[in-house]
Amino acid sequence: MGNAPAIAFITLGCPKNEVDSDRMRASVVASEYRFAADLDDADVVVLNTCGFITDAVEESVGAALELAEWRDERPGRRLVVAGCMVSRYGDDLAAAMPEVDAFVPVTDEPALLGVLQHLTGVSPGAAAPPGTRTGGGVSEYLQVSDGCFRACAYCTIPVIRGPYRSRSLEALTSEATGLLSAGARELVLIGQDTSSWGRDLADSRDITDVLRALAPLDGLAWLRLMYVQPDTITRQLIETMATLEPVRHYLDMPLQHASARVLRDMYRSGSGDSFLGLIERLRDAMPDIVLRSTFIAGYPGESEAEFEELLDFIGQAGLDYVGIFPYSPEEGTDAAGLPGQIPEAERFERANRVREVADEVSIARTARLIGTTLDVLSEGEDPDGVSIGRWSGQAPEVDGYVMLDRPVEPGRIAAVRIDTSYGYDLEGEVLA
Numbered sequence: 001m002g003n004a005p006a007i008a009f010i011t012l013g014c015p016k017n018e019v020d021s022d023r024m025r026a027s028v029v030a031s032e033y034r035f036a037a038d039l040d041d042a043d044v045v046v047l048n049t050c051g052f053i054t055d056a057v058e059e060s061v062g063a064a065l066e067l068a069e070w071r072d073e074r075p076g077r078r079l080v081v082a083g084c085m086v087s088r089y090g091d092d093l094a095a096a097m098p099e100v101d102a103f104v105p106v107t108d109e110p111a112l113l114g115v116l117q118h119l120t121g122v123s124p125g126a127a128a129p130p131g132t133r134t135g136g137g138v139s140e141y142l143q144v145s146d147g148c149f150r151a152c153a154y155c156t157i158p159v160i161r162g163p164y165r166s167r168s169l170e171a172l173t174s175e176a177t178g179l180l181s182a183g184a185r186e187l188v189l190i191g192q193d194t195s196s197w198g199r200d201l202a203d204s205r206d207i208t209d210v211l212r213a214l215a216p217l218d219g220l221a222w223l224r225l226m227y228v229q230p231d232t233i234t235r236q237l238i239e240t241m242a243t244l245e246p247v248r249h250y251l252d253m254p255l256q257h258a259s260a261r262v263l264r265d266m267y268r269s270g271s272g273d274s275f276l277g278l279i280e281r282l283r284d285a286m287p288d289i290v291l292r293s294t295f296i297a298g299y300p301g302e303s304e305a306e307f308e309e310l311l312d313f314i315g316q317a318g319l320d321y322v323g324i325f326p327y328s329p330e331e332g333t334d335a336a337g338l339p340g341q342i343p344e345a346e347r348f349e350r351a352n353r354v355r356e357v358a359d360e361v362s363i364a365r366t367a368r369l370i371g372t373t374l375d376v377l378s379e380g381e382d383p384d385g386v387s388i389g390r391w392s393g394q395a396p397e398v399d400g401y402v403m404l405d406r407p408v409e410p411g412r413i414a415a416v417r418i419d420t421s422y423g424y425d426l427e428g429e430v431l432a
């Protein structure tokens with residue numbers, strides 16, 4: 001191939017997959033290989049797949065088949081399929097997809113360079129230290145753990161990502177320092193179960209130790225917590241969030257349902273009442289807290305009354321942002337074998353009804369910000385050339401943006417008076 005092989009990456013799925021891709025990209029950048037930002041310049045493409053529900057698997061297979069056509073357009077091109085779909089289906093995938101040159105499950109991603117050497121015949125040279133990231137964004141995800149110790153009845157992730165493994169405080173601090181020196185101003189802490197960090201470590205540390213270790217780092221303006229399970233929200237975590245700058249008064253906590261019986265069938269704890277109590281404690285400690293959650297509609301055995309309980313809860317809780325999934329029966333999960341499976345059309349219809357109620361609440365809560373002045377982290381221009389940013393109550397990629405009336409240097413935090421809202425998005429005048 002003459003000069004060094006050029007490697008491109010395509011990422012599907014969640015922020016944890018984005019972090020995995022960034023680590024693989026960093027290993028390529030540090031090697032003798034070249035990183036190709038554009039697929040047309042690439043010799044090898046690595047497709048990092050998602051596999052946690054059937055829809056995601058179908059999207060991943062579709063993307064792989066499309067890339068197989070790209071591969072066949074020029075001799076010497078190679079296609080690598082990596083990530084969660086590979087971890088979930090293993091060797092079955094190789095038999096089903098002869099178009100793919102190599103499969104790399106999640107656990108083998110650190111060994112990607114070896115796979116690339118095998119495919120290209122070119123030595124990668126030196127490898128980057130583990131955990132190296134390319135970074136470069138105004139906002140970056142920092143994965144504090146991988147895997148999950150829980151066994152929610154509908155979930156495939158413990159099979160895909162394995163048992164819970166906290167990353168060491170040293171590794172987190174070093175990676176955070178690298179991302180901040182590469183220009184990040186916001187770090188978003190993620191994991192399948194972020195706030196269970198430390199449960200598998202010898203010393204009795206917890207997620208508040210991570211917050212305290214990261215808070216004083218140079219350049220860190222915002223520190224955000226996502227994927228926080230409700231039963232891990234302790235008084236200590238609430239106090240730390242309320243008092244420790246620059247932790248955002250923002251929490252993404254998947255609740256999944258409001259009926260105690262349905263939650264038990266999910267192998268989860270809680271109820272609508274206990275969640276309302278938790279939300280009240282959070283708002284007592286942080287009256288300005290912004291809350292995001294996710295729910296599943298149409299779970300096996302969910303009666304009309306239990307569904308109404310979920311709708312009532314969404315109407316009452318006043319959540320700022322809500323993700324809603326129609327239940328997806330997944331092979332190998334206990335839930336798929338439960339009696340009372342609800343027809344697909346009904347599951348989607350229920351999810352749409354939750355969506356309507358949740359949107360009404362979210363849009364009203366967003367509109368309350370009109371006339372206020374917010375600190376907005378500039379993200380530069382969007383693909384349409386509009387200057388955008390996010391206020392502290394908006395997580396990256398999922399909670400909308402603030403459109404600015406004039407350009408602001410990416411990474412700068414500007415005071416913006418909010419004039420208008422459009423659904424989850426806001427528009428405002430940059431004051432300073």
Ligand code: SF4
Nearest residue numbers: 148150152155157192
């Ligand atoms: S906590 Fe999340 S990742 Fe873990 S089993 Fe439950 S749904 Fe899956």
